[in-house]
Amino acid sequence: MNDSRLRRPSAVRTLRVGALKVSYVPDGAMLLKPAGPLPAAVDRHWPRYGAYLNDTRRLVANTGALLVEDGARALLIDAGFGPRAVPEDPAHPHRGAVHGGALPGNLALLGRAPEEIETVAFTHLHADHIGWACVEPPLFGRAAYVVPKEEWDHRGPEAAALEPRARLVLAGDEVFPGVHALALPGHTPGHTGFVISSRGTRLLAFGDALLSPLQIRHPEWSAGGDDDPAQSERHRRRLIAELRRPDTLGFGVHFADVVFGRVAPHADGAVWCPL
Incomplete structure (x- = not known):
């Protein structure tokens, strides 16, 4: 892996999943204190994994959304942080x-106006995932807001x-043609990923079930902000097993400039191989 990509946020990136066009839409960047996303790693492992830290010893992460396009139709998964900035605490x-x-x-660069988005589906309801859905006047004037029921119950x-526009869904529900909800609780009670499938290929958009590619090599490392670390680890291991399938890609919204990739076998278990 190119170390420099781990220390910069991602620009717009696009790939095909069968007949669907899938694009990462950046909203901004996050500088995370490593003790938050990867608390077990701080003392013993950072000498080995220092390439993941920038010059200020922060993990570089993104905030943004995933655009899924099926011809004229468009779905957005998550909605970034919104038009604001928060300094490190x-x-x-772990708040950076x-x-x-x-x-x-960035939606405009991709040729999409906000009013063309028919659905915004949320992995969970943290501020860096719902930002642009909460602005006034509304940015997504025509969109339904798809929220996992368990997440809504703990909102x-x-x-x-x-x-006013919330539509609650359960695991397995189709939220857009070829896009189904996948329960991945632990980070929050109703945290949910989305499986995007077309023509024998699929992409798993897993939200904050994985905050760093390092958690693929170390699934036992739960984030400091996880609501239920044991549950989070259990579902993270299940997710990694799914990502190891040969027909499967992954999307990690917070994965610096390696948002799209595959999981491959490694001497330590598994490793993220960015596209």
């Missing part, structure tokens, strides 16, 4: 700086803006 063990704002411009006040 020195007193918090986050800035958004680029999603509408906080920040999700109130979604309620």
